[in-house]
Amino acid sequence: MAGSNKTNITPPRWLLAELTYACPLQCPYCSNPIDYAKHQSELDTEDWKRVLTQARKMGAVQLGFSGGEPLTRKDLTELVKHARDLGYYSNLITSGYGLTEEKIIQLKEAGLDHIQISIQASSQELSDHIAGTASFQHKKEVAHLVKKHGYPMVLCVVIHRENIHQMPEILAMAEELGADYLELANTQYYGWAHANRDLLLPTKEQFEQAEQIAQDFKEKVAGKMKIYYVVPDFYEDRPKACMNGWGTTFLTIAPDGMALPCHSARELPGLDCPNVKDYSIEQIWNESKAFNFFRGYEWMKEPCSSCDEKEKDFGGCRCQAYLLIGDMYAADPVCSKSPNHAVIQEAIDSARASALADNEKPLIFRNSKNSRSLS
């Protein structure tokens, strides 16, 4: 297959299995691609089993069953069982929508290790509005059931301008539900979140206030609840070390079988991402053009190539460089050393202007109708 075989390739450790793009929720910051409605085909059960087996053999051990909503797959329990037999540590990343006690027990018996439930806000009205579906009460019931059946419970709340003011209530809700882990994920502005950025990006003051509240809470619950705080990189001086470096650790398989170095990589031009129906995971990881594209440092331009921090952040996120300045080889514009850093302040200013406007445009919800009209 095309591409070069580089030396010093580390094996994948984390596998994200996006089983489907189908989802009953319509969150306007969804990480699925805008044009997801075009990619309707899904791998079958045997394809997924083969992928899990091949990736495990290479050394992948952390496994996320994701989507869309993975519960919409009829073969989920069978895949969980296969993953457990192979020795994966597996996580169900779910909206909780449609999850029953019977299913929770069945998945536990099949060997599922933990369940990550997303809740959109701390109040029913806002959570149901953001989800685009009445789901808040059911999600809270599911959270109780997850605890009842002995799973570590991970609560995930995506933070943005519509809910950032609820930070104290969100933390209280996590405590009340008995979350073992709380992921406070500041929105990352790709795909749907990029399209809705003016409405979702908080101001710096909002962000700083919420972060302080979260940090104080982290100390208060130390030893009882672990907090994962995903920083909003628009308010940082240096980019995130995206994916721990391209093709070093993370492997995402999209519903149609496309293998991606990160879940947004489908949007980058000319990568020719390979499909698991055509190649083995070992071929894809070691030999494909896509997985070798940004491995190492040779692809970098200035200011990255001579930067003494390049081994720390790998030049930041390729998808963000492409999305914001149209050049996937450029430094992530979040970096203050980037000649294009001004686009970040422009985005912040634009969002602030939108927040202060009298008639702010409505959020674009993630659904098939909007997917088709935007792509």
Place this chain on the structure above:
Amino acid sequence: MSINPDLTIKFSPMHRLQWEEAQQKDVILYPEGMVELNQSSAEILKLCDGTRKLAQIVSDLEQKFATSGLANDITAFLEVALKNGWIQQN
């Protein structure tokens, strides 16, 4: 947090300890994370099965490796393990 010598120690049911063939290492797995263990840490944790107290773990390991004076190192590691939630006492 310190180890109570009068209570048994067990590995947390919210974590998993397993041998990773690809890495040739024992690891602890938990939501969103993995800790790679060196051999001595793994040997200690494998004895945290809910039947042994601190003194028993020390004497079992001293016997296994035909040595003595391990108490301080083992206690220090178990305190780290307790703080990280890898083990429990009750």
